[in-house]
Amino acid sequence: MSTPEDQFKNVISHAKEYGYIFQSSEIYDGLSAVYDYGQNGAELKKNIRDYWWRSMVQMHENIVGIDAAIFMHPTTWKASGHVDAFNDPLIDNKDSKKRYRADVLIEDHVKKIEEKIKKEVEKAAKRFEGFDEAMFRSTNARVLEYQAKADEIEARFKTALENNDLAEVKQIIVDLEIVCPISGSRNWTDVRQFNLMFSTSMGAVTDESNIIYLRPETAQGIFVNYLNVQKSGRMKIPFGIAQTGKAFRNEIVARQFIFRMREFEQMEMQFFVKPGTEMEWYETWKTRRMAWHKALGIDEKKYKFKDHIKVAHYANAAADIEFEFPFGFKELEGIHSRTDFDLRQHEQFSGKKLQYFDQDYTGPLNSELAKTQTPEDWKDNHSYVPYVVETSVGLDRLFLAILSTSLQEEKLEDGETRTLLSLPPQLAPIKVAIFPLMGKDGMPEKAMEIFNLLRFDHNVTYEEKDNIGKRYRRQDAIGTPYCITVDQQSLEDNTVTIRDRDTMKQERVSIDKIAAIVDEKVNMKYLLKKTS
């Protein structure tokens, strides 16, 4: 049995070998935490993006999509809080000279305690028939002791963060006797805050006033366009604005392949709602987003929700959808109830109104005024600053989730193993590979006819090289759902064999049936139907 580390290494080398992902600028020894998508990776990524875009924009009559610029007016990032607060607490180990995120060191420690609890539960489950897990967790002395310890650490850490008390964060690391995984020592520096935004300067003159940032999230491009879209699209609340695009973060510890990169892509949707309805919409979007992920057909046990210990300065509720990557459960998507924070901030910094008029609404204009006003003050007010529920998923992380779970080594009946990339068929980079059994006797021409027939609808490929078994194996490793082979009989009766990637079964069918067979398996509309 290979270890999860080995499996992960396998994913990385497979991604390179089959044209999915390459290290950026590899001929110059690469650039840390930056990656390029190869010929198959670019297709898979595009298909995942399409699945998201179509399910958000095409399938919702009240969601529209935009494409805002990466560069934004620098005041945007003052208003959003990123200039002052988009920091990670970092700590260095003086012996290994390695840098860590202090919050990650503490969270990893808590995870280890949770692992111990899990082991106790598993042990007990094996021992007792009709095992009641909830009862066991609430009564077993050892589990309760572990749980109390984990809760205590989390509570202490939460308070330290709320008070921005970096000395206390360090003290927690010291008290928990956390060691550097490289040097094994506890020789830590103080904890410092580090801003994650990349900056550059615009125009020929480089001085303070020309500094602009590479956006660290796509969301702000949506907020600053809220009124443009609402007015030009005559949008009625509740409505959403979706966007996909690059974001940049100078991550302290960029690791785990494309899980944490310095340049990555986000798919975000901001849903504008009436104040007071945000919790309902927050729950709705949590459910919808989980269903969207699960429609891909990946093992459902690999997904779970995790509520945030500490919600960000702009939110009143937040949860992650976590996925079980080869290195454990980690955040895949965030769902946040962002209140009216962002629009209010942009109103304040720009001096422009970002409000919504609704004759049926009577209430405070925004959440700040609500704190001091009484109903008497707002009895004639029918406008409000909308509340926002956000769904935000990393395209690259989702790519990694799908790629890593799809890669399998399968034992065959004849004792051989085959490498199979069982991607959801609708997302596969190549939908059909078309082979002439031999490169002669009119078979290549017939195969090209089929290629020309299918390429209007799908990304298909044609291959003559190698024996047919090798060609099948190669397409299995790329994840191509169907292989079509043209043989001698095809020339006589216009039939071909079509081979299914997952079952390896071959069926002989008439060429005019192929388009329909392929469509049923790979057309994204069937995936979208599952989520609507």
Ligand code: ATP
């Ligand atoms: P993390 O806690 O992992 O740093 P985050 O909470 O800062 O993530 P958000 O700001 O909520 O992440 O961003 C939304 C999504 O963008 C995340 O769920 C993740 O999928 C993706 N994402 C964030 N940072 C990165 C990164 N450095 N590389 C790849 N994807 C990322």
